[in-house]
Amino acid sequence: MHISAKADYATRALLELAREPARPLTCEAMASSQQVPFRFLKSVVGELRRSGLVRSQRGCEGGYWLGRPADEITLLDVVRAVDGELITLRGESLSGLDYPGPASGLPGVWRRIEADAAAVLGGTTLATLLPAEVGEPLNRKGAA
Numbered sequence: 001m002h003i004s005a006k007a008d009y010a011t012r013a014l015l016e017l018a019r020e021p022a023r024p025l026t027c028e029a030m031a032s033s034q035q036v037p038f039r040f041l042k043s044v045v046g047e048l049r050r051s052g053l054v055r056s057q058r059g060c061e062g063g064y065w066l067g068r069p070a071d072e073i074t075l076l077d078v079v080r081a082v083d084g085e086l087i088t089l090r091g092e093s094l095s096g097l098d099y100p101g102p103a104s105g106l107p108g109v110w111r112r113i114e115a116d117a118a119a120v121l122g123g124t125t126l127a128t129l130l131p132a133e134v135g136e137p138l139n140r141k142g143a144a
Contacts (some may be wrong), residue, residue, distance in 0.1 A: 001117065006082040009036050011043045011075060011126075014053065018070035018126045024063025028060035044082060070130065076121035084120070087114040 012034045017025055027045055045064060048054045052067045066073065076087040079086060085093055087110070094114055097107040 001085065001113070004083050005040070006047075007079045009034070009041055010048055010078050010082045012036065013041060013064075013125055014048065014066065014070075014073060014078060017054065017066045018073075018130055021066055021070065024057065024061070024065055026063045030064075036112050038065060038128055047082050051077075053077060066126075069127075071125050071127035073126045074122050075124045076081060076118055079121060081115055082118075086118055 009142045011035075013027075014031055014122045016030045027042045028038060028044070030036075031041045045054060049056055049064070049067075053073055054064045056062065056064050072082075076086070087094060089097060089110060094107065094110050095111065098104075099106055
C-alpha cells in the first residue's frame, strides 16, 4: 500500500493547525515546522481548503485554521481530500473489479484491504494524534 506525500504532508499540516486551533498559521510556518517543501504544501493546503478541512483568511491577521474541530477530522477525510480514492488498482476504483477463473477471488481481497484501511483511517482523528502535553500522548483509541 502506498501513502502519498500529499496525504502525509496534509496530515502534518492539519496537526500543526490542531495544536493551537485559535491561532492562524501560514503555509510558511507549517512548512518550516514540519520541514516540508513550501510550494508543495501550499498546493496541498489549497486542496484541504476546497474540501472544507481548513479555512483561510487573507491579510496580516490571516492564515489557515481547521475547518472543523480536530476530533471531527479523520485521517480518512484527509486522504480522500487530497488523493480521492483510498486504494486503486492501476488508477481505477476497486468497486467494479472482476477477474475470471482462478483469480476470481482476488478482487474481494483487494476490497477487504481497502475496507480495513478505511476502518483504521476513519477511526483515527487528528485529536487522537495530538499529545495532551509535550511528551504525554493522549489515549490513542482507534489509532493503529
